[in-house]
Amino acid sequence: xxxxxxxxxxxxxxxxxxxxxxxxxxxxxxxxxxxxxxxxxxxxxxxxxxxxxxxxxxxxxxxxxxxxxxxxxxxxxxxxxxxxxxxxxxxxxxxxxxxxxxxxxxxxxxxxxxxxxxxxxxxxxxxxxxxxxxxxxxxxxxxxxxxxxxxxxxxxxxxxxxxxxxxxxxxxxxxxxxxx
Numbered sequence: 557x558x559x560x561x562x563x564x565x566x567x568x569x570x571x572x573x574x575x576x577x578x579x580x581x582x583x584x585x586x587x588x589x590x591x592x593x594x595x596x597x598x599x600x601x602x603x604x605x606x607x608x609x610x611x612x613x614x615x616x617x618x619x620x621x622x623x624x625x626x627x628x629x630x631x632x633x634x635x636x637x638x639x640x641x642x643x644x645x646x647x648x649x650x651x652x653x654x655x656x657x658x659x660x661x662x663x664x665x666x667x668x669x670x671x672x673x674x675x676x677x678x679x680x681x682x683x684x685x686x687x688x689x690x691x692x693x694x695x696x697x698x699x700x701x702x703x704x705x706x707x708x709x710x711x712x713x714x715x716x717x718x719x720x721x722x723x724x725x726x727x728x729x730x731x732x733x734x735x736x
Contacts, residue, residue, distance in 0.1 A: 559626040560727045568616045569728055572651065575612065576706070579605040580699060603662065603669045607677070610655035617648055629722045643709065650702040656680075657698055661691035 561569070579602060586598040625644075628637045662669050663679035665688035670676045681687060716724035717732070726733035 560730050560733075561626060562623060564619060565623065565625075566728060566730070568612065568619060572609070572612060572616060573706075575605065575609050576651070576702070579609060580703065583699065599667075600670070600673065603658065604672050606655040606658045607669065607671050609651065610659075613648065613651040613655075617652070620648070626727055629724070631720070631722065640712075643705070643712075647702070647705055647709065650698060650705065654695065654698045654702060657691055657695040661688055661695050664688035664691055 560566070582598060582602050582605070586595055586602060589595040589598070628640060632640070659669055659677070660680050663681045664684050666683040668676055668679055713725045713728070716722050717726070723733070
């Protein structure tokens with residue numbers, strides 16, 4: 557039954573995985589640094605990456621809506637197939653909400669997002685210290701929720717590959733498919 561995802565879907569998946577890892581790591585690293593030119597540069601890079609990730613996830617969602625994903629194995633219960641599909645849509649929602657919450661937070665804190673230091677993006681909300689603090693909390697909570705979801709996602713893929721011995725993982729990582 558090994559029906560893999562399209563090359564485009566696979567590329568978008570792994571670009572998102574790489575981008576999320578780097579953006580999360582940079583965000584985690586820079587948060588406790590003392591104020592310095594380096595910290596400000598890291599924040600700028602983090603914002604640039606966040607906007608890239610927002611655009612990439614928009615492309616990915618459009619691709620997913622216009623290209624049907626391969627069917628899940630019939631050996632999975634209807635409930636598990638439903639949960640797998642729901643989990644994917646939660647991941648998409650989080651990947652959209654996180655950069656948007658960061659952009660909103662920057663706007664509320666009075667720090668305009670200037671993409672790649674060249675293109676000033678519009679502020680999404682007016683300056684508000686209280687809203688900025690709330691959005692900071694929301695941004696971090698969403699990031700940690702996404703981290704937990706990604707860990708569960710990866711563990712589920714490994715469980716399918718090593719315990720269930722089905723083709724779930726090989727559809728996204730075709731080099732693991734021993735039939736090819």
